[in-house]
Amino acid sequence: AQKVTQAQTEISVVEKEDVTLDCVYETRDTTYYLFWYKQPPSGELVFLIRRNSFDEQNEISGRYSWNFQKSTSSFNFTITASQVVDSAVYFCALRGSTLGRLYFGRGTQLTVWP
Amino acid sequence: DGGITQSPKYLFRKEGQNVTLSCEQNLNHDAMYWYRQDPGQGLRLIYYSQIVNDFQKGDIAEGYSVSREKKESFPLTVTSAQKNPTAFYLCASSIGTYNEQFFGPGTRLTVL
Numbered sequence: 020a021q022k023v024t025q026a027q028t029e030i031s032v033v034e035k036e037d038v039t040l041d042c043v044y045e046t047r048d049t050t051y052y053l054f055w056y057k058q059p060p061s062g063e064l065v066f067l068i069r070r071n072s073f074d075e076q077n078e079i080s081g082r083y084s085w086n087f088q089k090s091t092s093s094f095n096f097t098i099t100a101s102q103v104v105d106s107a108v109y110f111c112a113l114r115g116s117t118l119g120r121l122y123f124g125r126g127t128q129l130t131v132w133p
Numbered sequence: 134d135g136g137i138t139q140s141p142k143y144l145f146r147k148e149g150q151n152v153t154l155s156c157e158q159n160l161n162h163d164a165m166y167w168y169r170q171d172p173g174q175g176l177r178l179i180y181y182s183q184i185v186n187d188f189q190k191g192d193i194a195e196g197y198s199v200s201r202e203k204k205e206s207f208p209l210t211v212t213s214a215q216k217n218p219t220a221f222y223l224c225a226s227s228i229g230t231y232n233e234q235f236f237g238p239g240t241r242l243t244v245l
Binding site (some may be wrong): 028052054056061062063064065066069110114120121123124125126 | 166173174175176177178181191221223225230231232233234235236237238239241
């Protein structure tokens with residue numbers, strides 16, 4: 020079975036603070052893919068990153084960074100020096116190797132206050 | 134510009150009526166998907182299609198139907214059998230089923 024858990028339902032921070040969004044996944048597949056999406060108030064999901072299970076290197080893109088740890092089945096997302104425009108719902112998703120479909124977590128609502 | 138379009142953005146229907154939500158993509162993607170989003174529920178897969186003239190049920194297919202007659206189009210019909218159709222519906226597409234999905238702007242359906 021495939022499952023994604025985002026335990027943080029809502030997070031509030033003040034601008035310029037760093038914030039980490041947690042994602043824990045479950046899968047029996049040895050090859051799988053993890054994703055993060057951002058959903059701003061407009062509603063459209065925006066693709067942020069895809070990570071393959073055989074590549075545990077952390078990734079940094081500007082103020083965004085991702086920490087993938089197979090040992091703890093986690094794929095956490097950190098925003099450094101948060102900005103008001105980062106306010107959105109963030110979804111973590113998993114896809115196994117046997118089926119092409121994505122399994123989404125319930126999302127974390129991030130609010131960044133000025 | 135390449136992308137995914139969904140129309141209309143807001144849709145109101147009376148209870149008992151069927152309604153069809155449009156999804157079109159010009160990205161030349163093979164796979165297309167329909168999701169339903171309810172507050173606090175995340176995204177749930179309704180149907181997906183890997184190629185033209187083929188589609189599979191997702192987790193909550195009851196009360197919905199789809200067709201895939203053209204590569205660029207994947208309309209979703211919400212039938213009167215769907216007990217609670219009021220929700221936000223998102224369409225997505227990907228090059229193949231193992232690639233990242235790109236989403237349309239969504240349609241918010243309200244059944245009165």
